[in-house]
Amino acid sequence: MRSVALTLLLLPFFAAGCLLLNPSPRAVARSYYNQGVSLEAKGDKTGAIAQYDSAIKIYPDYFQAYLRRGSLLAENGNYDAAIDDFAHAIDIRPEAIAYYDRGRAWAKKGDLDKADADLTEAISWDSGYAAAYCERGFIKHRKKDFDGAIEDYTKAVEIEPWKAIAYCNRGMARYSKGDLAGALGDYEQSIQVNPRDSNAYVERARVLDELGNRDDAIANCSKAIEADPGNGLAYLMRGYILGKKGDREHAIADYTRAIEINPKDVHAYYDRAAAWLELKNPGQAVADCTRAIELDPSNTVPYLNRAMARSNMGDHEGALADLTTVIELSPEDAEAYGQRGLEFLYLADRNKSKQDFAVCFSLDRKLERSYKTKAAEIERAKITAVRK
Numbered sequence: 001m002r003s004v005a006l007t008l009l010l011l012p013f014f015a016a017g018c019l020l021l022n023p024s025p026r027a028v029a030r031s032y033y034n035q036g037v038s039l040e041a042k043g044d045k046t047g048a049i050a051q052y053d054s055a056i057k058i059y060p061d062y063f064q065a066y067l068r069r070g071s072l073l074a075e076n077g078n079y080d081a082a083i084d085d086f087a088h089a090i091d092i093r094p095e096a097i098a099y100y101d102r103g104r105a106w107a108k109k110g111d112l113d114k115a116d117a118d119l120t121e122a123i124s125w126d127s128g129y130a131a132a133y134c135e136r137g138f139i140k141h142r143k144k145d146f147d148g149a150i151e152d153y154t155k156a157v158e159i160e161p162w163k164a165i166a167y168c169n170r171g172m173a174r175y176s177k178g179d180l181a182g183a184l185g186d187y188e189q190s191i192q193v194n195p196r197d198s199n200a201y202v203e204r205a206r207v208l209d210e211l212g213n214r215d216d217a218i219a220n221c222s223k224a225i226e227a228d229p230g231n232g233l234a235y236l237m238r239g240y241i242l243g244k245k246g247d248r249e250h251a252i253a254d255y256t257r258a259i260e261i262n263p264k265d266v267h268a269y270y271d272r273a274a275a276w277l278e279l280k281n282p283g284q285a286v287a288d289c290t291r292a293i294e295l296d297p298s299n300t301v302p303y304l305n306r307a308m309a310r311s312n313m314g315d316h317e318g319a320l321a322d323l324t325t326v327i328e329l330s331p332e333d334a335e336a337y338g339q340r341g342l343e344f345l346y347l348a349d350r351n352k353s354k355q356d357f358a359v360c361f362s363l364d365r366k367l368e369r370s371y372k373t374k375a376a377e378i379e380r381a382k383i384t385a386v387r388k
Contacts, residue, residue: 029059036068045072063092070101080354081108096126100135107139115139131160133168143174148220149173171203178208189298198228203235209241217241232261248275266295269301277309285309300326300333307339316346334363338371345378 016239023031036051052069070085086102089095103118119136124128135150153170156163171186184207190200201224204274209219221238224231239254255272256263273288289306292299307322323340326333341356361368 011382015056025058029055029062029065032064033062033068040068040072045076048072061092063089063095063098066092067098068102070105071270074101074105074108079105080164083109085149094125096122096129096132101130103132103139104135107135107142112139112143116143116317130156130163130166133159134163134169137166137169137173141169141176144176146173146177150177154309160366162193163357164190164197164200167193168200168203171200175203180211183207184205188215190213197215198224198231201227202231203239204225205237209237209244214241214245219279220247230261232258232268235261236265236271240271243271243275248278251275264295266292266299266302269295270299270305270320271301273305273309277305277312280312283313286313298329300330300336303329304336304339308342311339311343311346316343319343320347332363334367337363338367340370342374342378345375 005053018088025221032051032055036048039045039051040048047071049072052065052072055065056069059065064376066085066089070082073079073085074082082105083102087100089098090102099118099122103115106112106118107115109210110318116136116139119132119139122132123136126132126357133152133156137149137156140149140152150170150173153173156166157170162167167186167190171183171190174180174186184204187204187207188198190197191204194200201220203216205220205224208214208220218238218241221234221241224234224239228234235254235258239251239258242248242254243251252272252275255268255275259272262268268368269288269292273285273292276282276285276288286306286309289302289309292302293306296302303322303326307319307326310316310318310322320340320343323336323343326336327340330336337356337360341353341360344350344353344356353375357371360371
């Protein structure tokens with residue numbers, strides 16, 4: 001009887017052991033999910049995605065696993081897969097965060113209308129979702145609906161008055177509308193909320209420069225760099241303003257730092273090229289423009305700058321080729337026709353020169369006097385050279 005009683009007494013412990021040895025699928029999935037979260041915190045995105053894969057395979061209705069995997073896939077640039085994950089999450093549980101995440105993925109993919117729709121849906125599920133208003137404001141700004149953007153940013157700061165990025169972005173929308181005073185007010189507010197908001201200093205510098213207050217603009221760029229030494233845009237803006245003041249050596253130093261921070265910054269290369277041109281160093285200008293073109297072959301600015309540099313070096317054929325590319329990319333670019341007209345003159349092709357000048361002046365009558373003066377200077381220089 002004692003052995004029977006002992007067996008009955010131990011039965012619950014054996015049963016508990018069996019449960020521990022055979023956990024439920026949801027418990028196993030949770031273990032994989034937790035490992036994924038841990039790896040994600042350590043920066044191991046690939047390992048985290050693999051753990052979320054396992055969690056979803058075991059428990060296909062794991063809402064949080066779809067969200068986290070989708071976010072990592074979006075960070076890796078795999079927007080289609082991310083959007084699929086967010087769609088699965090919405091099918092499981094249509095919550096504001098899932099629509100918000102999918103809206104951001106659509107935006108990164110470039111489909112602004114679908115992004116707008118998902119962010120609107122997120123707001124309909126949670127009217128106090130400040131981040132969704134802020135993100136939708138950004139989408140509206142990109143769609144050039146500046147009033148709509150301002151309205152969304154205003155709603156965001158009403159919900160979360162400490163949201164510095166919403167003030168900064170609203171300032172950018174106001175700047176795009178031409179409301180410089182309103183933009184400055186928003187940048188001030190952003191900096192009050194977060195004195196380390198590097199981008200707000202940069203944007204305030206942009207407005208101050210436009211108002212002609214270049215010294216204060218440069219000071220704001222320096223504050224932006226102090227707040228975030230890795231903000232390449234701050235160096236780019238300061239270099240641009242220094243160049244306008246005639247301090248091209250320091251401008252080049254700032255452009256160089258911007259390139260060190262982001263070696264794929266096309267603007268930094270072609271702005272530095274323009275500074276090299278001003279310093280009578282066309283060889284360096286050609287090198288910078290060539291790198292900018294490699295990074296973005298559809299951008300006409302580096303072709304224009306390289307054409308000017310090549311012309312200064314006496315390579316009129318090369319300049320002509322660059323200007324022809326500009327015209328192919330942007331058929332309404334009056335400056336390209338005018339400059340190509342000058343290059344044809346250097347190459348003694350007066351007929352093609354006249355044709356290009358005619359197109360240039362038809363596109364922008366204000367350029368006529370300038371290019372006629374330059375053409376006359378070229379002709380005089382040729383006559384002088386012959387006489388010598």
